[in-house]
Amino acid sequence: MIEPRIPIDEEQRLEAVRSYDLLDTLPERDFDNLTLVTATVCDVPISLVTLVESDRNFLKSHYGIPFNESPRSTSFCGHAILDESCIFIVEDARKDPRFVDNPLVTEMNAIFYAGVRLVNSDGYPLGTLCVFDTKPRKLTSKQKKALIALAFQVVNLFEAKKRNRELMVIQNELKEKNEELKNFAGMVSHDMKMPLANMIITSDMLRSKYGQYLDDQGKQYLEYIKQSSFTLSEYITGMLEHYESDKTASLSEEIFDSQDLLEDIIELLNINYDCEINLPEENIEMKANRAALEQITLNLITNSLKYNDKETIVIDINCWKERGYYYFTVTDNGVGIEKEKLKSIFNLFETVGELDRYGKKGNGIGLSTVKKLVNKLGGDIEVTSEKGKGTTFKFYIKKMKKKTPKQLKEN
Template sequence: MIAPKIPSNESARLAAVYEYKLIDTLPESDFDNITSIIAAIFNIPISLITLLDVDRNFLKSHYGFPFNEAPRDLSFCGHAIMCEDDIFIIEDSRKDERFHDNPIVKEHNAIFYAGVSLINPDGLPLGTLCVFDTKPRKLTALQKQVLIAMAKQVVNLFELRKRNIQLRETKEELHIQNENLKNFAGHVSHDMKMPLANMIVTTDILRKKYNTVLDAKGIEYLDYLKQSSFTLSDYISGLLNHYESDKLDNVRESFDLHLLLEEIVDLLNINIDCEINFPEINEELYCNRAALEQIFLNLIGNSLKYNDKEKVIIDIACKKRKSQLEFKISDNGIGIPKDKQKEIFNLFSTVGNLDRNGNKGHGIGLSTVQKLINNLGGKIKLESELGKGTTFYFTIAI
């Protein structure tokens, strides 16, 4: 018996084998299907998919063979990966000095062998797709073509597996980074709330105490400082709502839609001429009340802020389907330009319009709304025409 030689690029070859994370894994139907098909087509008792480790031949799929590994020194596959031909064939191992006294030949009657190297995209041999028979035989040209083609398909499966592993690892890494970012944003936002509140209170104290000393310009500066503090406070509150929206437990409860909307209108403390029309049918809903409240607060709040009409009109509709709730919120506001409608739900994306009080939006509210709706198994879209108003359509699963 002659043991197989070790390739000159063995370190790189082994590194390539380990990239696929297949060594010592359990059988998988994708690979077992290939070996069983090969065995049937060739009418042969043994078909294997192998990977050559440091000192063993690991059998990822072993049709007709009771073991999942064998010593590399005894392996036919160790010789096959050194072969420069497309296919390595031993028609009768008993007549070949490399194998005639090999225990695999003597104990398992491995007389015939044909193997095709599994070559990765970098040209490194990982193992083989091979067949054994207990008697001498020859392969037809068609059988050789089939074995070579199926070996390429095995490598394609290896590559697909590797890409899936990389995607899972990337997804997990992004998840960790996103959690770290959310925690950072949460801590920073919370830490900034108190100093901002102090700034707002301090400007009121300064104005009251030094009102007779400050000239008109000084009073204007204090007003500007206070307004800027409020703007930054709203921005931070929006960030907190966005990053904490995932923490809203998906606890479902029964509640009255009209009552929810009435509570939201009270919370908004509307001080302009406004008509809000509730759905004609007062539905009894069963869903995540806290999340739906947050959605309505943002959408109705936007309809109030981004409106240049003397009288604001907001129409709300709701339809209960078998598996979802469908909502519609329309207003007669300033509208959203066509070229901004696709990106309006992106975090920090703004239309550029000033609100009713001359302030610019932060691009956080609608991103939070979409996030909440997606978490509730729904979708949101909009229709808008400049100068005439905007309609949001969204669904949530029930």
Template sequence: MIIPSLPSNEQERQIAVQEYGLLDTLPEKDFDIITSLVATICEVPVALVTLLDTDRNFLKSHFGIPINQSPRNTSFCGHAILDPSEIFLVEDAEQDERFFDNPVVTEQGMKFYAGVPLINKDGFALGTLCIFDKKPRTLTKKQKEALKGLAHQVMNLFEERRRNNTMQQLQIELENRNEELKSFAGVISHDMKMPLSNMIITADILKAKYGNELDEKGHEYLSYLKSSSFTLSNYISGLLAHYESDKITTDHKDVFDIHHLLEEIVDLLNINVDCEINFPEKNIDINCNRSALEQILLNLIGNSLKYNDKDEILIDIECYNKNGLYHFSLTDNGMGIPKEKQKEIFTLFSTVGNVDRNGNKGHGIGLSTVQKLINKLGGDISVSSKLGVGTTFEFTIAALIS
């Protein structure tokens, strides 16, 4: 028996084999179909998809034998990957000095072997698609073509696996970086809240203690300092709410009626303008994450109040349960959203550009948080709007089963 030598590029070849992530994996239907098919076409009892590891021949698919690996130093495939021809053929192993006393021949009774090296785009032979028979024989031209064609399909499956592995790794890296970014944003936001509060308080103290000594410009500067601090504080609060929305568990259940929730939200908003809010005609019980829905409605109703230029603000809210989903709509008579901006408003940091009724610009965080929460609750949100007339938000959330 002649032990197969190692390729001159064995170290690089081994790295290539590892990149596909196929060693020691379970059988897969796609590969098993190919070995079954090639065994039928070539009329042999054994067909294999192999990968040559450091000291073993791993059988990714094994038709006709129960094992999933064998020693590399006795493998026919170890010779096949060294052969530059398209098919490595051993028509009668008992008459071949390389194999006549090989355990595969003397113990398992194999006499015939044909293997097509599985060569990747970088030129590394990873393993083989091969067949065995217990009698000396040869292959027809059609059988050889079929064996080569199916080996090509095996290599396609290998490449697909590598691409999937690469995409999964990239996804993991992106998720890790996203978590790091969220953690960083959370820490920075928390750390900035206290200095901003101090700035607001200091502005009030300066105005109270030294107000008589300041001219009109001085009072204007203090007001600007306080207003800017409040704006930045609200921006940071929005960021915190956006990132902390990830912590909301979708399966947390609360049962409550929608009218009661809306009454609490109206109280929280402390509305000081002429406003009429019409609740859903029918008061229904809701079974979902209460805090998440409260944050969604607080944001949407708050926007309807802020971005409204009418003397009397009108807000109509509808809610009903259908096919396991709660359907909500919230319509106002506000400023409206330009058509070209309606697709962008749920993107983080995207703003319409309007100032609210108090002259402040939005930060583009609230609606992104709303969409994130709604998606997390198994629903979706859409918007329709007409400038100068008003806006309607429609969204759904999944009803939890008690």
């Protein structure tokens, strides 16, 4: 018997093998399916996916034998990874000086062997896709081509699993960073709201107590401080809602009426100017995340009220269900949105540049939060508008399905 020699780039090759994190892992159906197909195509009793480690062969998939590793010193695969031909074949190991007294031959009756190297994108042979038989034999031309093709698929599977693992690591890191950012934004926002409230109260106190000593310009400066504090406070509130929208979207579903939802929102707005809000004629029983839907609809109606220059504000709301989804439209007769800005209106911090009916400019957070919530609820939102005539927002969310027994058990 001749032991397989060690490649000159063994250190780098072993590093490549270990980079796939497949050593000592449990069997996987994807690999077992490939060895089953390989054995069937080649008409052999044994088929293996091997990874050649420093002192052993780890069998990632083993069809036809009960163990998952063997010594490298006696392995056929140790020789196969050194052979740069398309396929390494030993038709009768009993007649081959490399294997004549090999324990695999003398004790396990491994007579025939054919293996294709599993070469990664950097050119390192990681192991083999190989087959064994207990009798001398040959492979047909079609079987050889099939074995080479299947080995290529094994390498593709290696690479796919490695990429998925790397992406999972990146995804987890991003989740952690995003959570840190959310916590930081929440903490800073909460800490800033109290000083801003103090600034608003202080400006009112200064005007009340010392207003008689201030000229018109001085009073105007106090008003600037107060209004700037209000603007920043609204900005912070919007940021908190945006970052907390994930929590809102994860709340459990409820059963409620669409009419009750919309009436509660209108009552909450406490509108004190000339406004006509037309609600849907049909009342729909809904099973959805009420808190999230309330925040979405409240934001859209509020925008229709704020960005409106008409003497009488008219808002038409429609709601219906269709094919497992709930649809809503909110249409107003407001200032409208320029056509070139419609595509970017849902981007965070994107504004249309218009001042609202109170002379304030938006912060570009509300509609981004709306889209985020709608997407989290399994839907989407779109907008159509005509400058000077009004805007229509149309969105849909997925109807909550009844939970399966498995989901109920998990809860």
